[in-house]
Amino acid sequence: MAEAKKRGRPRKDPTTLARWTPPEGWSRLVAWLSPEEKKALKRVAVEADVPVADLVRALAGGLASGVITHEELIGHVAKGKLVMEKIPTLFERDDRFQVVDRPRAECAWVFDGAGVGTEKLDGTNVRLTVRSGHLVRVEKRRNPGKAQKQQGILDGWYVDTDEGSAEDKWILAAARNTDVAQWPDGEHACEALGPRIQGNPLALDDHLCLPFNFQAPTVPDVPRSYQGLRDFLSTMESKFSPGHLAEGIVFHHPDGRRAKIKRKDFPKIAAGA
Incomplete structure (x- = not known):
């Protein structure tokens, strides 16, 4: 009989929630939002691939440091990073911001079999x-x-x-x-990529830059259907960091067009499904 797994270290007070202690001098900003405003903000955060709190903090940080003016506020995104033109997601999203089995028109070339897939790496574009x-x-x-x-x-x-x-x-x-x-x-x-960038989902030990044009890990035989991609990404291991799940796939067309899909874009699969 296998030995029972020991419980982890108990919390000092199991009846209270764990709390994050902010740095000295920090303050909390609370704002009331309409359902439409909340949805709009959440959609921007989903496209930028960051939590809403990090998006708001990046906007405030950009103003405080003079990186942007108030006219440019809306264009500032994601953990202080300044990003390139958006790469479209392969499928449309529902009200919960998860993809549904409805391909985007501008990504039709992917479903026609054009282009090649590379592993999408979760970092900052430079x-x-x-x-x-x-x-x-x-x-x-x-x-x-x-x-x-x-x-x-x-x-x-x-x-x-x-x-x-x-x-x-x-x-x-x-x-x-x-x-x-x-x-x-x-x-x-x-x-x-690295330990202090985007939460380091690939658990890298060092910081480094990976060029898209000749070192991005290619992924052969990628499915090109909603269900096929959902199943494929649920178990796809990173070629760049074996032992960790890959974030997603970026498809590259010979004419320069690109399209992306991430594992977390899909609804979670229910247990036993």
Whole structure:
């Protein structure tokens, strides 16, 4: 008979909830939202792939540090990272922000069998410029603000990182810890990963940058149906960090178009289903 698993360390007071202690000087902001406002904010957080609290904190941080003006507030996203143009999710979402079996029209090429799949890595998008095997520039992505969108500027762009910015500290650490000696000259879009970036879901020991154009792990024979992708992603192990589940798949079309799907986009499978 197998030995019963021992219980973990008991809490000092099991009748009370565990509490997070904020840093000294921090304060809590509470706001009342209409159902429509809450839904809109949640949708932005889902697309940015962060909790709503982190989204709000990033917006406030951007204003406090002067990274954005009040006109640009709506364009600032996700844990201080500034991101590139949105990659569409393969399927439409329901009111709970989970995908349903209804493909998006702009992603029809995926279901037609075009393009190849690569593992989606959960980090921060950056761009490294390399010359003669040396890193000469580190940039992060920025989205257009509200005023710029009204002018027809819809796609994001890269801006320089700041050596003195706490927001950019771990991006720069990842860039400097990446061996670019054999990289071709040019600008390389990358995913910055590591212990202090996006919660480190792949449990990496070091910070580094992985270029999309020649090192993103390819995933052969990816299913292209709703149920097929749901089943596939429920057990897909990361090629970059074996032993951990991959976050999702990004499909790449030869003409540059992309589409994505994440494991957590799907409704959770009920026990016994």
